[in-house]
Amino acid sequence: MTPLHDLxxxxxxxxxxxxxxxYMGECLLHPEHGYxxxxxxxxxxGDFITAPEISQMFGELLGLALAQxxxxxxxxxxxxxxxxxxxxxxxxADILRxxxxxxxxHDAANVxxxxxxxxxxxxxxxxxSPHPATWVDSAADLPDAPLFLVANEFFDALPIRQFTxxxxxxxxxxxxxxxxxxxxxxxxxxxxxxxxxxxxxxxQGDIVELCPMAGGITGALTSRIKAKGGAAIVxxxxxxxxxxxxxxxxxxxxPQDPFANPGDADLTAHVDFGELAQAGRDVAVTxxxxxxxxxxxxxxxxxxxxxxAPLTGDALQNxxxxxxxxxxxxxMGSLFKAIAFHPRGRPAPPGFDQ
Ligand code: SAH
Numbered sequence: 001m002t003p004l005h006d007l008x009x010x011x012x013x014x015x016x017x018x019x020x021x022x023y024m025g026e027c028l029l030h031p032e033h034g035y036x037x038x039x040x041x042x043x044x045x046g047d048f049i050t051a052p053e054i055s056q057m058f059g060e061l062l063g064l065a066l067a068q069x070x071x072x073x074x075x076x077x078x079x080x081x082x083x084x085x086x087x088x089x090x091x092x093a094d095i096l097r098x099x100x101x102x103x104x105x106h107d108a109a110n111v112x113x114x115x116x117x118x119x120x121x122x123x124x125x126x127x128x129s130p131h132p133a134t135w136v137d138s139a140a141d142l143p144d145a146p147l148f149l150v151a152n153e154f155f156d157a158l159p160i161r162q163f164t165x166x167x168x169x170x171x172x173x174x175x176x177x178x179x180x181x182x183x184x185x186x187x188x189x190x191x192x193x194x195x196x197x198x199x200x201x202x203x204q205g206d207i208v209e210l211c212p213m214a215g216g217i218t219g220a221l222t223s224r225i226k227a228k229g230g231a232a233i234v235x236x237x238x239x240x241x242x243x244x245x246x247x248x249x250x251x252x253x254x255p256q257d258p259f260a261n262p263g264d265a266d267l268t269a270h271v272d273f274g275e276l277a278q279a280g281r282d283v284a285v286t287x288x289x290x291x292x293x294x295x296x297x298x299x300x301x302x303x304x305x306x307x308x309a310p311l312t313g314d315a316l317q318n319x320x321x322x323x324x325x326x327x328x329x330x331x332m333g334s335l336f337k338a339i340a341f342h343p344r345g346r347p348a349p350p351g352f353d354q
Pocket of ligand 1: 028036042051052053084085086087091114116119120137151152153154158183
């Protein structure tokens with residue numbers, strides 16, 4: 001039993017069952033016992049590995065894609081180069097390295113990182129040093145300036161609510177306890193306005209998910225892009241419409257019961273790209289594009305061949321495996337998707353077929 005488990009059992013015993021969103025919020029970001037508040041979970045020695053940790057190619061290509069957008073939009077002389085949920089900041093470090101030779105780009109860029117975990121902010125500061133950066137708590141705090149932003153595996157870490165269809169209503173999945181273990185129960189059937197649009201494409205017993213924070217965060221990005229210019233590229237696992245239970249816990253690279261060790265395992269859910277596109281409709285939204293296709297269009301194979309040239313033995317095999325892992329449909333190539341937001345009437349970022 002984790003310390004957070006005991007706190008949650010006491011909270012639910014006194015106050016009644018909580019939503020899965022409340023549960024996830026506590027598990028991930030409780031100031032003392034939350035998963036991201038207490039550790040650096042990335043890499044082979046951690047619990048999971050993300051695309052920028054697999055290969056430098058991922059961040060390099062994203063960096064050049066953002067730089068191309070900046071050029072396409074007339075090189076605004078000061079802009080925010082931002083990332084949501086930077087983890088170890090490996091992605092931002094690769095973006096900065098790859099864009100070093102784009103004339104004027106670094107001079108115009110103010111690096112701003114949206115990060116909730118103080119622990120990870122320290123790791124990020126170290127990774128990026130000596131490059132200056134500032135940190136903000138939420139997307140709403142980003143500067144009022146042209147915004148060129150990436151978010152990789154950020155939206156999957158946001159709390160979701162889960163519902164089962166019952167007639168014309170929905171029964172919410174709630175976390176409860178018998179005083180010892182945590183378990184799930186279904187709430188009473190209720191109409192849920194935010195799910196009205198799902199009454200047409202679901203039937204009795206279907207499970208759907210809602211991410212209450214996703215819309216507000218997307219809106220904070222797209223209102224800046226609309227007013228000041230810029231672009232946001234979001235990459236994550238998920239699909240166009242949420243269907244089914246996608247809540248998952250991972251510890252030491254292995255799946256776990258999401259209710260077994262609160263605070264000690266990563267908890268995520270698939271991203272509903274339709275929800276993001278809907279929230280960002282004030283600006284132009286690109287088609288949702290599989291990661292493998294997106295990276296191929298950005299030239300990952302040419303870059304992989306260039307990096308392979310001096311390599312031999314294990315280093316070469318690892319490099320080939322990393323390229324495959326990022327792009328192949330059996331690995332991250334089709335489960336992960338990319339989508340981008342950009343001003344109407346301006347070119348989409350490279351890699352998105354318009
Ligand atoms: N983008 C990184 C890591 C993704 S993990 C990579 O590709 O490697 C999720 C990141 O989002 C972590 O840095 C976590 O601390 C941060 N995070 C999670 N919820 C957040 C929230 N509500 N606000 C800000 N940051 C958050």
